[in-house]
Amino acid sequence: MALVLVRVDCRLIHGQIVETWVPHTGANCLLVANDGLVGNPVLRSVMEMAVPPGIHTVFCRVDEVGGVLSEVDRQGERAILLCATFGDALDIFRRGVRFSALNIGNLHYEAGKVEITPSVYFAREDFEAVHCLSHQGVAVTVRATPFEAGTSFDPER
Amino acid sequence: MAMQFLLVAAFGGVCYLDRTAAFQVMLHRPLVVASVVGAIFGNLAAGAQVGAVLELFYLVRLPVGASIPPDDTGAAVFGGAAAAAASSSIGLEPGNLAAILLLSVPCAEIGKVADRFVRRMNGRIADLAVDLAEREDPRAVEHGLMAGITLFGVFGMALALLFSGVGVSLARFLLPRFGPESHFQFAALLPALPLLGAASVFSCSRTERTSPAFYLTMGCVFASIFFFRWLG
């Protein structure tokens, strides 16, 4: 299986990914699924600067993930899939990309959101998405870096 | 004695500010902190000996995003104070050094919890500042920032006072209770500690290219020291 980590993180590629998750999982490919970034070459080029050489970075739209992943699989790469919101993650899952665990990194505070951990805040639709994914057998865990124990969600809550 | 603790509190406050709130010019690194705290308690070299080992321990824990690493500044305040106090009474031999280094770990973890608490308190300050700034007075931003800095500074001073106090009393009262044979046993653990530091450096600088470089240098340095000792 090519996917070593699927993560929801509103910051996409940042220090926690590059410095802790990449060495921890031994990944050599970062797959960023975000519709906004595809049309913004400046931000994309700055984001690419953050990735160490030797790590392959792919940007794609949310609906292209399946195709890109099978390509990554053919190359024998180990990929971390990053998306910015739960909505995107759910969309990817519904389009047939199967994963058994979903990691939540950072979801920033906004008015009306509920605190889960100091760096993760959920809106109502986020709870719904977690329920939906949990019922399909996806283990949802809030874990910013591998050094943290992590908080998991059980579907009954 | 009171004067020394006052100095440590002032210096500790500055170092803790440098750690997160202001400047980040690396004044808060254990090598610097332990040496200066050691100097305040009368022995810079003893403090530096502890600081140089502590310096590398937690490098692998990067302060990325909202994740907070163990408080090595606090560990260094404790270690520097304990080392200097020990060197003037029972002597800083390997057994004591290992004990001080290992006992600094709880300080680092306590400091981390305190850091998290300060950042939570800051949340209230920030809330208030943002609210006031948007409704009435833009200077609330400046006041809020100053309040946050003061909080970081005050907590830093308190932690520095606590850790140096614990360090000095440990060296004065606890360590002398152990006899020479237990010193010898603790001394056996000492080489493992700088090696853990080296592993920490290696872990955060590890790439495909640097892996062989690390072990090769380790071997070369070892061999050349062996060779020169054999010559002379």
Added chain:
Amino acid sequence: MGGIPLHVRRKVWLRQFLLQGCWNYEGMQNVGFAYSILPALRDRYEGRPEEFSRALKRHLEFFNTHPAMAAVILGAAIRLEERVAGGEADPRAIGTFKVGLMGSLGAIGDSYFWGALKPMASVAGAILAFVHPLLGIATLLILYNAVHLAVRYRGFAAGMGGEESAVRFLKEAGFARETENRKMVAAILGGAYAGVIASHTAFRFGGAWLELGVFLLAALAVHLITVLFRKAVSPSEVLLLLLIVGMLILWQ
């Protein structure tokens, strides 16, 4: 209307050092960023209280990046505010720019400063502290801050030149390559440090074969601890385990 006067720019530059002064979980560096940029806003929106308060509000939004790399964004944000105040740009562009850049710059800064430069300066300082403590301290502070302060200064200036100039600065600085190089130096120095420690330990045993054994043991220990770190075991946990082992030996 002229550009932002020098003394205001200098004030903003100095204020960036307090960026994390009110670090909090909800907005992270938001208060710090607003505090830093405040003198420039006051200068640009003098006598226009409504626009001023709208501008202040946009800079009180969530913000978080690496503290040293924030200089680039701060410079570029000032330049954008200048254009917004002059009616040349859409105020929404500022938010998009800040949000878009902060994550990536955070990643670049975390890898470069925390993951490469700091370990390199630390281990160089720790090695030279064997020679003399003050030499070690001076080395650590100079190695780190020569680059740190230069990035804060040049990044701010590049940001002041506008978005393109900011991106050009990041490209030309070549942070990814520099990160690799610094990591290489850190690994070599770390190896030298481990070698010195191993030989120091071996010296106490004497005898060539025993010394070789000690060396192999040391290399193995480093390797094992590295594996543990990669498995996300914290240094504290390893050290506490050692402490317990020490206590048990004492108990016997």
